Amino acid sequence: MRTLQVALAERSYPIHIGAGLLDTFPLAEQVRGNQVMIITNETIAPLYLERLTRHFAASQCDTLVLPDGEKFKNLETLESIFDALMARRHSRTTTLIALGGGVIGDMVGFAAACYQRGVDFIQVPTTLLAQVDSSVGGKTAVNHPRGKNMIGAFHQPRLVLIDTDVLATLPQRELAAGYAEVIKYGLIRDPDFYHWLETNNDKLLSRDNEALSEAIYRSCENKAQVVADDETEQGNRALLNLGHTFGHAIETATGYSQWLHGEAVAVGMLMAVHMSVRLGWVDAALEPGLAGVLAQWQLPVTIPPGMTPDQFIDLMALDKKVQNGRLRLVLLRQLGEAVVTADYDAVALRQTLEAFCGT
Amino acid sequence: MRTLQVALAERSYPIHIGAGLLDTFPLAEQVRGNQVMIITNETIAPLYLERLTRHFAASQCDTLVLPDGEKFKNLETLESIFDALMARRHSRTTTLIALGGGVIGDMVGFAAACYQRGVDFIQVPTTLLAQVDSSVGGKTAVNHPRGKNMIGAFHQPRLVLIDTDVLATLPQRELAAGYAEVIKYGLIRDPDFYHWLETNNDKLLSRDNEALSEAIYRSCENKAQVVADDETEQGNRALLNLGHTFGHAIETATGYSQWLHGEAVAVGMLMAVHMSVRLGWVDAALEPGLAGVLAQWQLPVTIPPGMTPDQFIDLMALDKKVQNGRLRLVLLRQLGEAVVTADYDAVALRQTLEAFCGT
Secondary structure, eight states, X not given: OEEEEEOOGGGOEEEEEETTHHHHSOGGXXXXXXXXXXXXXXXTIIIXXXXXXXXXXXXXXXXXXXXXXXXXXSHHXXXXXXXXXXXXXXXXXXXXXXXXXHHHHHXXXXXXXXXXXXXXXXXXXXXXXXXXXXXXXXXXXXXXXXXXXXXXXXXXXXXXXXXXXXXXXXXXXXXXXXXXXXXXXXXXXXXXXXXXXXXXXXXXXXXXXXXXXXXXXXXHHHHHHHHHHOTTOSSXXXXXXXXXXXXXXXXXXXXXXXXXXXXXXXXXXXXXXXXXXXXXXXXXXXXXXXXXXXXXXXXXXXXXXXXXXXXHHHHHTTOTTOBTTBOOEEEEEETTEEEEESOSOHHHHHHHHHHHXXX | OEEEEXXXXXXOEEEEEXXXXXXXXXXXXXXXXXXXXXXXXXXXXXXXXXHHHGGGTTSEEEEEEEOOSGGGOXXXXXXXXXXXXXXXXXXXXXEEEEEESHHHHHHHHHHHHHBTXXXXXEEEEOSHHIIIIITSSXXXXXXXXXXXXXXXXXXXXXXXXXXGGGXXXXXXXXXXXXXXXXXXXXXXXXXXXXXXXXXXXXXXXXXXXXXXXXXXXXXXXXXXXXXXXXXXXXXXXXXXXXXXXXXXXXXXXXXXXXXXHHHHHHHHHHHHHHHHXXXXXXXTTHXXXXXXXXXXXXXXXXXXXXXXXXXXXXXXXXXXXXXXXXXXXXXXXETTEEEEESOSOHHHHHHHHHHHHTO
């Protein structure tokens, strides 16, 4: 087991990474009160729920199984979590445990942020995407019909428990979606890691546990550093959103149902790199290189058919990075150096959208 | 104009108190971005909404008028606030302005806490209750069908603007409900203030502006001190809940529709004092004295007919002060000294409930 610390003063917490931790980690010791509610979804429940409940034989341990999918990440599902907590009389000393991918983690984290104005929660991420990104850093949210993650809170977990064994059962498409966020860390702040990923691409593709564990560790390390520097995204934390502004527009346009988040981020990153090349900021070779890796992972390198530049502009105007009417974008100055800026040539944005929309 | 400061480091903010501030205070200077949404209810809108919008002629100033009443303080109404913000494309630099009583303030504050993971908000309380209590301190929430204020957040406003002139149009019943919280500060931590209130009761009852302003100032001063010491209610902030555990049970039992919050708190405080007397902790003379003042303000000194001790016990078990199955209550050690404790004789609680239920 390897452990990283997210350094946030009195809200600091550990990330534990290792094979078999779902069974072997002493999880019950991490719970303050005598009540626990494990919240998961229909897909994950048959795989891991019973194993997790075994830790809490001495507590009131309730379980809640939600439907699976981004389209259920909304206020209605959130309300069903509150209903379950109230029905089972969970008090302010309860601990919620999010067992699942990013959707479960974001939603359970937000429920924990709001229930009785804030209770403890633990992240047990079961997808690569959740392990390397969404479970770390305390961003919690549900979607609004008009925009992704628009309703949420910053609420840090007590700990993150990453069992690398769960990746063995993860569908290839889900693994690839998570891998998009792994690549992201290389692009925005860690060129050595980017090259390491290139070198080890075959091992990673074949799910070599050691290589995947290393990729998870280095991703979490990058994420933890960014979050420790800027917990509530007043500045550099926004760099983690490389590709997300384009990606969120795609997710919103497709109703959160056809594309996985990581897939939308993959092509979104490619669009950001394309625009950075167009602005003359990064070496042109980066774009085909990235496109090649994404293709090897069967990640999308084109946008959904039918989307138009105007549709992108319209949807991106709702991005949380808009300030006083001006859209800020995360772009690359060079490999490993991202910036968040509103200071770009709007023509380059238009041309980027046109290039991807085929207009 | 008199100004108090709520001292919370980087979240510190002022409370401005004075006659006519709705028109004269330079409110636009306090807004960071170029978007504002003023949220109020059907009762308040005709009285003050237009006057408040005049401050924001140079910004995008939207308004939202919600139905009036505690029964609308729920997730559904909250969602309608998010819908309006998204429809009008409010960004993370927007400012929400809560113009109304405690229901509006709590709900708008919670919307501000969650919208895009947190935006600015300003409290413009229009009831005595909101002015002396709910608008100060950053507790925001909506109700759950099974319990009051169960879904919420701690989110401090940028400032609180108290125009004492608005009390002139406040129905007597609303004024009295707010006055219950004024009395509370005397009971829990300020015996001098309690005696001052007794001495000035006639002036206050006749709405003498100077006396009311002084009562508001001293109430806010007490509240600000408590909040500065314990922002997220890890300890002494719970003392502000004197009478609230009994009161919330009454509000829940009556569906948040028949009783005003302050009315439920009034008889709840009397129950807490009764129990404190029964435990031998405070002088027995305090109970009839308090009952006399409440009666003069036409505040309830009895509970809703039909409520039973078992119903109280059942509803109070959902209180946020429950820790590991044990209900903590706010009780008095003496006038001006409250404690929050689970260390009381359960028989005294039972007897108190029986005394008020008439069983």
